[in-house]
Amino acid sequence: MDQFLNFLAVEKNASQNTLAAYRNDLLQFTSFMEQAFPGVAPEAMTKDQLVAFVEHLRERKYKDTTVARKVASLKSFFSFLVGEGIIEADPTEQVKSPQVGKQLPRALTVEEVDELLEQPARRNTPEARRDKAMLELAYATGLRVTELVSLDVNDVALESDPVTVRCVGKGDKERVLTLPPTAVDELRQYIFHVRPRLVRNRREAALFVNRRGERLTRQGFWLILKNYAKEAGLDTAITPHTLRHTYATHMLAGGMPLRYVQDALGHASISTTQIYTHLTDQQKRKAYDQAHPRASA
Numbered sequence: 001m002d003q004f005l006n007f008l009a010v011e012k013n014a015s016q017n018t019l020a021a022y023r024n025d026l027l028q029f030t031s032f033m034e035q036a037f038p039g040v041a042p043e044a045m046t047k048d049q050l051v052a053f054v055e056h057l058r059e060r061k062y063k064d065t066t067v068a069r070k071v072a073s074l075k076s077f078f079s080f081l082v083g084e085g086i087i088e089a090d091p092t093e094q095v096k097s098p099q100v101g102k103q104l105p106r107a108l109t110v111e112e113v114d115e116l117l118e119q120p121a122r123r124n125t126p127e128a129r130r131d132k133a134m135l136e137l138a139y140a141t142g143l144r145v146t147e148l149v150s151l152d153v154n155d156v157a158l159e160s161d162p163v164t165v166r167c168v169g170k171g172d173k174e175r176v177l178t179l180p181p182t183a184v185d186e187l188r189q190y191i192f193h194v195r196p197r198l199v200r201n202r203r204e205a206a207l208f209v210n211r212r213g214e215r216l217t218r219q220g221f222w223l224i225l226k227n228y229a230k231e232a233g234l235d236t237a238i239t240p241h242t243l244r245h246t247y248a249t250h251m252l253a254g255g256m257p258l259r260y261v262q263d264a265l266g267h268a269s270i271s272t273t274q275i276y277t278h279l280t281d282q283q284k285r286k287a288y289d290q291a292h293p294r295a296s297a
Contacts, residue, residue, distance in 0.1 A: 001026050004080050013171050017146060025073035032056055042078075043087040050074065050095045064098040071097045106242055107249040112234055113139060119228040126197045127211065131224055133183075133190035134208050134216075138240070140183040142247030142265050143167055145218050145240035151207040153195075156187060163187075169266035177264060248276040 005023060008014040014022075032053050033040060040049065053074075057067045075092045082090050108116065117139065120131040138148055147167045155166045163184045166176050179187070191207075200213035208216045222240055229238040244265070251261050262273040 001030075001077075003084075004077055007080060015146070015170060021069070022073050022076070025070045026077060028070070029053055029074060042081060045091045047091050047094050050091055054095070068097045071095060106235070106237070106245065108234070108238070108242065108246045110250065112232070113246060113250075115232040116228055116234060119231045126194050129194045130190055130198065130208060131228070133186040133194075134221070135225070135228070135243075136183040136186045137165070137179070138243045139247055140180050141165060141167075141177045142244045142251075143177075144169065144244060144266075145221055147266075148240075149206075149208060149216050149218055149221055152205040153191060153207050154205070156191070156207065158184070158188060158191070167266075171268070173266060175263070175266050245276070248273070252276050 001023070004026075005019055008022060009019060033045070033049070036052060036056075037045075037049055054067060054071060057070060062070075071092070075090075075095070078087070078090045078092045081087045117132070117135050120128040120135065122128075134148070137143070143151075147169055151165065151167060157164045157166070163179045164176050165179055166174060168174050195207075195209065198209050198211070198213055204213060204215075206215035208221075210216050210220055218240070225238065225240055225243075229235070248261055248265060251264070252258065258270065258273055258277065261276065262270045265273060267273045
């Protein structure tokens with residue numbers, strides 16, 4: 001397993017989050033095999049044993065999307081073993097993944113975004129002012145949550161014209177994004193007047209820090225967003241990725257070319273970005289149905 005994870009890290013440039021997901025999936029599979037089929041080596045594993053693992057996941061009420069991801073992890077692992085000559089045949093070749101429909105992501109309306117961003121502004125604590133800057137930046141750029149919490153102070157070019165933020169995304173690909181005035185104003189206030197009150201170590205490079213003065217985590221941001229969404233009376237299913245979906249949807253609806261949105265989001269393939277065109281099509285259809293006298297006939 002370690003050899004496979006090292007391959008993903010070195011050859012595929014996989015992120016730490018991706019490596020952690022693969023490790024968890026493979027450890028779960030290993031635990032199942034040790035209990036259900038003790039003593040079976042990888043080269044002796046069969047399709048039936050792998051199918052038994054899939055059924056085990058279903059019995060534990062895992063969602064189809066989760067089962068599909070775990071099956072994909074196993075397929076990658078056994079494909080690696082074949083490529084390295086560790087095993088001769090791939091037992092996952094005939095194992096089918098659950099059919100998972102492509103769900104369109106949930107995007108907030110402009111009014112919902114306004115209500116969400118208004119929540120931290122109703123408080124006057126250092127943490128709330130940090131949250132205001134953080135949420136404004138997330139909505140202004142569509143950054144992934146890992147990219148957002150990985151930002152350093154030096155990544156924000158406040159003295160440039162226009163002001164930009166530099167982030168490193170998947171595959172260590174760097175993007176430089178222009179910031180709108182609202183986000184710039186909030187970041188200036190936070191960096192110069194709020195962040196110094198939160199950090200305890202002057203050497204701390206992180207842009208967004210927690211109460212201990214350390215870099216805010218992905219989980220920390222998720223909890224912050226969840227609380228503000230609840231206060232705003234929004235869907236509790238809102239996640240950090242919702243802001244990314246919302247950014248993309250609003251940019252396309254506002255007329256930004258698809259290729260520009262792809263670059264801003266850091267998508268390797270434009271087909272990944274095209275899902276948001278379906279979202280805007282849905283919104284147009286809904287508006288048509290509400291406006292046209294004969295739409296409901």
